[in-house]
Amino acid sequence: MIMLLTGMLATAVLAGGVLALAALGEVLAERVGVTNLGVEGLMALGAVTAVMTVSSVHSPWVGLLMAIMVGAVGGMVFAFGAVVMRANQVLCGLATTFMGLGLSTALGHSYAGQPVETTFGHVTIPLLSSIPIIGPALFGQNILIIPIYVLLPLAVHFIMFRTRHGLNMRAVGENPAAADAAGIPVMAMRFWYVTLGGAMAGMAGGYLTLTYVPVWSEGMVAGRGWIALALVIFAGYRPIIVTLSALLFGLVTALSFVGQAHNWPIDPAFLNMLPYVGTMAFIIVPVVVWHRMRRVMAAPAALAQPYYRDVR
């Protein structure tokens, strides 16, 4: 039983890390007023970049760095359309996802099915095998766990809620016209935070292939980008809550693994549905049960609205 719980928690931490990274990046973008629906595509690009880099350089660090850079470039492309050109954010995001998914599959074609030989740490969780006997989930894992779960969320929280820069940042998302009048560079703020969010989505993809599922296959991101987007809404655009809910969400994923490993009398297909069903419950149930939460957890007022200085 203890072994089961340890294994489950280990999987939860690993699986949740992917979501935590992508969701934290999206919190940054949405706090400055931009919905980036391209996360799924950027994650796929990051994942394939990491696989391709590692197969020639054999260093997970270089692979992760490349994934971050590719994510940043993808984020910039999206930001060019959605922020600089002020085109429809939903469309630009979907277009980014299409481009990311298509490109990653085309690029990764010759890498499909090959295991990634150099990954972070020595802990690899095989998908359908029994629960591995490993140390405590939080400390016996790969080296990235602490930065993902502790350092990054705390840093983002501190900057966002304890510094002047963070105040400016939130002002851009709540009321860009007022922020502009106060001399805050609205466009630059949006552009760079969306880029940073893209970099984190790319990192999430790289983390996915370098720790969690160390093999590239088409469709392997499997909606994790969309789940990350849902978590941002669920967590009310708060960096620490979003990280914790990613962990909670990792547990849902872990539950489906446990079920498969223990041969529960449920078809694997239904267990695989758990993360998606769980996400839907995550964003529907709280709003229905706690009506008042809707106001507390409300989105930034100017979310998804392009800002035009001349049209005021």
Place this chain on the structure above:
Amino acid sequence: MATRAFQRLPTAPAGRILALRLVAIVLSLFIIAGVLALSGHSPLMLAELILRSTLGSRFGLEDLALFMCPLLLTGAAVTVCGTIGLWNIGAEGQFYAGAIAATGVALGLHGPALVMLPLMTIAGILGGMAWIAVPTLARAFAGVNEIITTLLLNFIASLLTYYLTTGPWRDRISGAQVSTQRLSVSIPEMWGIVHWGFPVAIMIVVGLALVLSRTRWGYEIRMGGANPEAARYAGIPVRLRIISVMLLSGGLAGLAGMFEVAGTVHRLQGGMANNFGYLGIVVAVLARGSCLNVIPAALLMALILDSGIVMQTQQLSASVILAITGLILFMIAIGDELAHYRPVATTPAKGKAS
């Protein structure tokens, strides 16, 4: 950065949109040609080959119509949802749900095609509606963002299809992978391999255009999309309209799944939705909220898909087409925004209240 030499208009003139979209598409084609040339293909040869085997051959034209059929319906599904200001990103899942429901009828009941086809149609529509029911209720009563809920259901529908086609409904006769056996009924063919679903889909789209522009219901939907507060104030039951529009949208996507399963694929198959649901979003965007525009938009999208088949024969991965679609969508989104700008003459422009 908008300079003062341009003034942004609240609505863009249709002519300028068309012109800028042409520029966007041509620009995308140049980028694609550049990438292809860099990866060692000859863009000119490829373009000639594509034109010859899509528009230039009967086989290509038949394929074009078969691609158009589901795109018309999923495009219309996203478009009707868009008229009330909502995004149905889940047409892919509703497509599967419709296909599953229609297959269920075909596998479970036996009878003449004249009875079976209407039953399968109804089942398909109801399947699509059932699939959008939860997002609909969550949106109408709790204000839950429909983009994410509809989208998540796509993954569930695809897993359900996988379960059915490898589990209880798997093909026990020919042993085909992730597929049911061939259905005993099919939509009759009218021209080569093109089935009657194609003209029916066009009629549905035209009918929807009429309903949206000529009926009170359509007017209320458009009002609700343009200004929900004003619509509520005017006594339009916006919540009810949201429910009816989303269910209609799901039903249309479900019907697309039924047509595909009964007319083109003839069996329920894993991956049979072929991104038609997602591409329906592109079609709807190209159509800019007008059902009639769905027809040329679906034609363009079908042309891109048809070209994708040719590119596959040239050792280009099938997923390249998804990337190309994304690029074109991206460029068109930018072009549509630029169409709002009007150069301002030397006299300072009067600020237009929006």
